[in-house]
Amino acid sequence: MAGLPVAVDAMGGDRAPQEIVAGARLAAEEGIPVVLVGPPELVGDTAGLELVECTEVIAMHEDPAQGVRRKKDSSLVRAAELVRDGRASAMMSAGNTGATMASALLRMGRLPGVARPCIATPLPRLGRAPAVLVDAGANAECTSAMLVQFAQMGAAYVAARYQVTEPSVALLSIGEESSKGTPLVKEVHSLLAELVPSPGSAAATSSGLRFLGNIEGRDLLPSPADVVVTDGFTGNVALKALEGSLRFLLHTLFEVFGTDDATKAASEVLMPHLLPIASALDPENTGGAMLLGVEGVCVISHGSSTSVATLNAIRVAHELARGGLVDHLAEAVSAGPAGQA
Amino acid sequence: MAGLPVAVDAMGGDRAPQEIVAGARLAAEEGIPVVLVGPPELVGDTAGLELVECTEVIAMHEDPAQGVRRKKDSSLVRAAELVRDGRASAMMSAGNTGATMASALLRMGRLPGVARPCIATPLPRLGRAPAVLVDAGANAECTSAMLVQFAQMGAAYVAARYQVTEPSVALLSIGEESSKGTPLVKEVHSLLAELVPSPGSAAATSSGLRFLGNIEGRDLLPSPADVVVTDGFTGNVALKALEGSLRFLLHTLFEVFGTDDATKAASEVLMPHLLPIASALDPENTGGAMLLGVEGVCVISHGSSTSVATLNAIRVAHELARGGLVDHLAEAVSAGPAGQA
Numbered sequence: 227m228a229g230l231p232v233a234v235d236a237m238g239g240d241r242a243p244q245e246i247v248a249g250a251r252l253a254a255e256e257g258i259p260v261v262l263v264g265p266p267e268l269v270g271d272t273a274g275l276e277l278v279e280c281t282e283v284i285a286m287h288e289d290p291a292q293g294v295r296r297k298k299d300s301s302l303v304r305a306a307e308l309v310r311d312g313r314a315s316a317m318m319s320a321g322n323t324g325a326t327m328a329s330a331l332l333r334m335g336r337l338p339g340v341a342r343p344c345i346a347t348p349l350p351r352l353g354r355a356p357a358v359l360v361d362a363g364a365n366a367e368c369t370s371a372m373l374v375q376f377a378q379m380g381a382a383y384v385a386a387r388y389q390v391t392e393p394s395v396a397l398l399s400i401g402e403e404s405s406k407g408t409p410l411v412k413e414v415h416s417l418l419a420e421l422v423p424s425p426g427s428a429a430a431t432s433s434g435l436r437f438l439g440n441i442e443g444r445d446l447l448p449s450p451a452d453v454v455v456t457d458g459f460t461g462n463v464a465l466k467a468l469e470g471s472l473r474f475l476l477h478t479l480f481e482v483f484g485t486d487d488a489t490k491a492a493s494e495v496l497m498p499h500l501l502p503i504a505s506a507l508d509p510e511n512t513g514g515a516m517l518l519g520v521e522g523v524c525v526i527s528h529g530s531s532t533s534v535a536t537l538n539a540i541r542v543a544h545e546l547a548r549g550g551l552v553d554h555l556a557e558a559v560s561a562g563p564a565g566q567a
Numbered sequence: 568m569a570g571l572p573v574a575v576d577a578m579g580g581d582r583a584p585q586e587i588v589a590g591a592r593l594a595a596e597e598g599i600p601v602v603l604v605g606p607p608e609l610v611g612d613t614a615g616l617e618l619v620e621c622t623e624v625i626a627m628h629e630d631p632a633q634g635v636r637r638k639k640d641s642s643l644v645r646a647a648e649l650v651r652d653g654r655a656s657a658m659m660s661a662g663n664t665g666a667t668m669a670s671a672l673l674r675m676g677r678l679p680g681v682a683r684p685c686i687a688t689p690l691p692r693l694g695r696a697p698a699v700l701v702d703a704g705a706n707a708e709c710t711s712a713m714l715v716q717f718a719q720m721g722a723a724y725v726a727a728r729y730q731v732t733e734p735s736v737a738l739l740s741i742g743e744e745s746s747k748g749t750p751l752v753k754e755v756h757s758l759l760a761e762l763v764p765s766p767g768s769a770a771a772t773s774s775g776l777r778f779l780g781n782i783e784g785r786d787l788l789p790s791p792a793d794v795v796v797t798d799g800f801t802g803n804v805a806l807k808a809l810e811g812s813l814r815f816l817l818h819t820l821f822e823v824f825g826t827d828d829a830t831k832a833a834s835e836v837l838m839p840h841l842l843p844i845a846s847a848l849d850p851e852n853t854g855g856a857m858l859l860g861v862e863g864v865c866v867i868s869h870g871s872s873t874s875v876a877t878l879n880a881i882r883v884a885h886e887l888a889r890g891g892l893v894d895h896l897a898e899a900v901s902a903g904p905a906g907q908a
Contacts, residue, residue: 352819363741366749400704400803408707408800443807447815459749460804462741463797466784467805471812474788478693479820482840489840492833499823499830 229259231276232543233305233314236264237283238321239531243269246320249536250275256537258544261314263305280304286529290324294332302326306333309522315547316523318514318539320531326524327364327517334522337552339559341369343519344376344458345526346383347465348512349449352503355388356512357449363462364517370413373397373455375559377418379518380453381435382558386551387516387542388452392436396451398460399440406440414455415440434561443467472507510535513542518555523547570600572617573884574646574655577605578624579662580872584610587661590877591616597878599885602655605642621645627870631665635673643667647674650863656888657864659855659880661872668705671858671865678893680900682710684860685717685799686867687724688806689853690790693844696729697853698790704803705858711754714738714796716900718759720859721794722776723899727892728857728883729793733777737792739801740781747781755796756781775899784808813848851876854883859896864888 234250236243243264250260251273262269262277269277282300284293294303302321306329308314319326323345331343344361351357360380365372381393397415399407404415418437438451443464446454456464483493505511514527514535523546527539575591577584584605591601592614603610603618610618623641625634635644643662647670649655660667664686672684685702692698701721706713722734738756740748745756759778779792784805787795797805824834846852855868855876864887868880 366741366747366752398804400707400800400807406707411707411800443804443809444811444814446808447812456804459741459752460801463739463784463801463805464808466741467787467808468784468812470785471788471809472816473785475813475816478844479841482837482844485840488836492836495829495833496823496837499826500820503819503823 230313230315230547231259231261232540232547233278233308233317234260234262234536234540235301235305235317235319235321235326236262236269236277237301238319238326239527240286240529241532242320245531245533246536247271247273247275248533249531250540252533252537253540253544256541258540260540261308263308264301278304278308284322284325286322288322288325290322290328293322293325294328302329303333306330306522306524309524310334316525316543318525318527318536318543320514320527320529320536320539323363323526326526330517330520330522330524334520334524337519337521337556337559339556340379340519341372341375343517344372344379345515346380346518347515349446349454349468350507350512351448352506355384355390357452357454358384359446359454359456359461359465360518361456361458361461362465362515363458365458367459368410368457370410370417373410373414373457374417374421375519377421377435377453377455378558378561379555380455382554383516383518383551384452385434386546386549386554390452392434393452394436394438394450395453395455396438396441396445396449398443398446398454398456398464400442402440402442404440410457411440418455434558469509476504511538514539516542516546521552523551571654571656571888572600572602573881573888574619574649574658575601575603575877575881576642576646576658576660576662576667577603577610577618578642579660579667580868581627581870582873583661586872586874587877588612588614588616589874590872591881593874593878594881594885597882599881601881602649604646604649619645619649625663625666627663629663629666631663631669634663634666635669643670644674647671647863647865650865651675657866657884659866659868659877659884661868661870661877661880664704664867667865667867668858671861671863675861675863675865678860678862678897678900680897681720681860682713682716684858685713685720686856687721687859688856690787690795690809691848691853692789693847696725696731698793698795699725700787700795700797700802700806701859702797702799702802703806703856704799706799708800709751709798711751711758714751714755714798715758715762716860718762718776718794718796719899719902720896721796723895724857724859724892725793726775727887727890727895731793733775734793735777735779735791736794736796737779737782737786737790739784739795739797739805741783743781743783745781751798752781759796775902810850817845852879855880857883857887862893864892
């Protein structure tokens with residue numbers, strides 16, 4: 227596995243192919259094996275990297291299901307096939323999120339026992355490893371069994387990615403009490419509570435996660451739990467609400483900085499302190515979202531990914547493939563009660 | 568109506584009764600008639616205001632349904648009864664949100680044709696009137712007919728409160744396309760699209776709202792639409808995610824300001840510019856949330872309300888009662904197709 231390259235969708239993202247190829251080049255210079263996938267006439271200069279040629283590209287806003295069905299020789303579908311065929315250790319794209327998921331799901335297939343794959347997206351926490359939100363948008367409609375599996379896979383993922391032992395899991399709701407929320411949330415609450423190992427029981431090792439109960443939207447930044455579980459509709463709305471408000475406040479702050487000479491001078495004093503924080507909150511630097519529950523590692527980077535974001539995403543894909551993430555996820559869903567659901 | 572007082576729950580909120588009574592006193596000094604409601608031995612000094620005496624208080628974290636059922640002589644239940652009995656024009660509380668809703672619903676009753684009342688909460692927009700989020704948490708589970716009524720009532724509310732003509736309405740989803748979201752969201756999308764008046768049709772006046780389509784979580788701050796419609800679960804999560812991230816960033820910014828003498832000096836230059844923005848984003852200053860769909864005006868202020876927040880909430884309650892909000896809401900829900908749903 228260590229010798230296999232990461233398959234990089236050279237045509238995915240608002241700044242493809244230039245920034246994507248540049249990021250892949252940086253990864254190669256670090257010793258990470260990479261292979262680009264794309265139509266040679268569109269990719270252009272490959273910076274000396276190997277290119278797996280194809281003839282089509284699924285556009286950013288193209289219908290994902292139709293795109294994957296019709297464009298069988300697209301960079302996304304071919305990248306997923308490289309993983310399926312054992313020719314790549316992982317795939318990475320900053321392109322159409324839905325089409326990336328569909329390519330991975332249709333070509334790699336689901337992990338045994340997994341009802342539906344989900345998207346795990348980092349929630350920044352200053353000064354420590356991010357928390358992870360599952361599902362951040364793969365499934366608008368969910369069952370309780372799906373949400374329990376998201377919790378299990380999310381816990382296995384943060385354990386593998388951030389070396390968290392006994393990851394803590396919280397359920398996103400509209401009150402801390404177990405009686406709060408939709409019927410779905412209440413049912414998931416009781417199922418997750420059952421996963422908590424009783425003292426001394428054998429279940430302690432089988433679930434390997436600690437359930438903290440419900441948290442609310444105001445607790446997402448920073449999250450007290452390593453994994454926050456919700457359906458893909460709520461998760462996507464919440465994540466984008468956070469992104470939008472951070473962007474809005476930073477924009478407003480920079481406008482204030484530019485008011486006059488005095489504010490500009492003041493901003494120069496503060497900048498060295500503010501930039502590391504802005505950087506920690508920036509999706510560019512978190513290494514992208516991960517599709518959990520397919521038979522391979524699939525990293526979905528932000529649509530506006532630069533070469534640095536691409537490099538970070540490739541690093542994550544490479545390390546998790548090498549660390550056996552897929553095996554850990556398969557083990558996680560087979561362990562708990564939902565493995566039989 | 569103009570001469571009737573606003574019934575103020577003197578015991579509602581983290582800073583009750585002192586800040587609530589002080590806010591009511593400020594309102595009275597502006598010429599707004601107010602009456603306090605609460606147990607005299609707990610309220611203490613009424614600052615010269617009339618007190619309607621009762622014997623019980625529903626605590627902030629008490630179960631709302633049980634509280635209202637058992638504590639028939641509580642300040643919340645009595646305040647709602649004053650409105651029902653035509654002895655007050657409106658009620659205002661900064662206490663237990665669920666119990667405030669339950670008191671208003673059970674004592675005032677629903678407006679004819681309204682399936683379920685909803686909570687309308689302001690979403691700040693710098694330099695212009697706030698947008699309004701409906702439902703911000705009253706109903707964790709919703710039908711499509713309920714959401715259409717939330718849109719109609721939200722539109723009538725922003726028209727009355729912020730003098731918006733032809734309010735614009737957007738539906739919160741996980742993509743702009745009408746095909747995105749849960750089955751509920753897709754159905755509401757098509758129902759709201761039908762409400763849009765065809766050019767020259769009589770429906771132009773009957774709905775009185777413009778449907779802008781779907782928006783995403785990242786569009787909430789600032790919202791392009793005057794009214795954002797969603798179910799109470801998603802709405803509550805999104806609203807608290809916004810509140811949490813604003814609080815987090817302001818807290819982080821103030822920490823940076825306090826780093827050393829240089830940053831402290833820089834912050835003093837910026838403060839006069841930042842304070843008006845922080846103030847505009849502060850829930851204290853927006854006049855509270857409104858319960859829409861009951862037979863009376865009911866303002867729910869933030870739990871941490873100070874005298875200023877209390878004053879603002881009482882002002883809003885007084886003005887909307889005087890402006891005939893309840894009649895406008897009744898008209899709005901009877902106009903559209905959902906009036907028959």
